[in-house]
Amino acid sequence: MVDIHCHILPGLDDGSDNLEESVRMARLAVDGGTKAIIATPHSNVPDSYRNYCNKSFVDTFNTLKERIKQENIPLKLYAGHEIFASGDIVTLIKTKRLLTLRNSRYPLIEFAFKERAEIVYQKLGELVAEGFTPIVAHPERYAFVAEDEFAPMRLKSMGCLLQVNKGSVKGSFGREAHVVSKSLIKHEVADFIASDAHSPYMRTTYLSDVHEIICDIRSQEYADLLLSINPEKVIRNKKIY
Ligand SMILES: [Fe+2]
Numbered sequence: 001m002v003d004i005h006c007h008i009l010p011g012l013d014d015g016s017d018n019l020e021e022s023v024r025m026a027r028l029a030v031d032g033g034t035k036a037i038i039a040t041p042h043s044n045v046p047d048s049y050r051n052y053c054n055k056s057f058v059d060t061f062n063t064l065k066e067r068i069k070q071e072n073i074p075l076k077l078y079a080g081h082e083i084f085a086s087g088d089i090v091t092l093i094k095t096k097r098l099l100t101l102r103n104s105r106y107p108l109i110e111f112a113f114k115e116r117a118e119i120v121y122q123k124l125g126e127l128v129a130e131g132f133t134p135i136v137a138h139p140e141r142y143a144f145v146a147e148d149e150f151a152p153m154r155l156k157s158m159g160c161l162l163q164v165n166k167g168s169v170k171g172s173f174g175r176e177a178h179v180v181s182k183s184l185i186k187h188e189v190a191d192f193i194a195s196d197a198h199s200p201y202m203r204t205t206y207l208s209d210v211h212e213i214i215c216d217i218r219s220q221e222y223a224d225l226l227l228s229i230n231p232e233k234v235i236r237n238k239k240i241y
Helices: 019-031 055-070 089-094 117-129 151-157 175-186 208-217 220-235
Strands: 002-006 036-039 076-079 082-084 108-110 135-137 161-165 192-194
Touching: 002 019, 002 161, 002 192, 002 220, 019 055, 036 220, 055 076, 082 089, 089 117, 108 117, 117 151, 151 161, 161 175, 175 208, 192 220, 208 220
Parallel strands: 002 036, 036 076, 082 108, 108 135, 135 161, 161 192
Antiparallel strands: none
């Protein structure tokens, strides 16, 4: 499996606190059948985590990558951002201050949980118009999705893809996110499942349990599509549909 959303880089956001925690997250990922992780720290969040790509960001990434290698952990690590949709994200991405997932056509985009629908569609539309294929992080957690059953299909019809969180499927983010995430899977509307892991203790990098849940809700083929086949296409910058 390939995990496209993971807060494994140490000390940059509310994810891993330090290098040792990051190494534990890497080991746990491998134990759960993950072969590659795209590190996606929160970024571009107003008055909070900025994390624009600079020397310090690259050094943090390279330090963890080197440590994973030294520890002989069979895990590939790639760089990305979980991009908070505020300001001129198109320019920030084009100038590489914000990273798409492994420098692909796919930026991982998040919103405030109560962001207004028109802002969401406007921001995503700007990215699509510039040739990007935005991946919407955890749509099941947003108010505008809970309030409009057609929102997921509208996002997809405008050219976005949907990444559901492992924790939502397991019921860790409340009833609404649980119900919506299961519906997205049951109707094969979701395109990815990712860990959105923040530590080796809670919200972890372990993915094989959620693979089993998807098999039960829908099918093994769809579980493989969400956790392996589509994420592989992202790291190779291949078209998904
Ligand atoms: Fe996240």
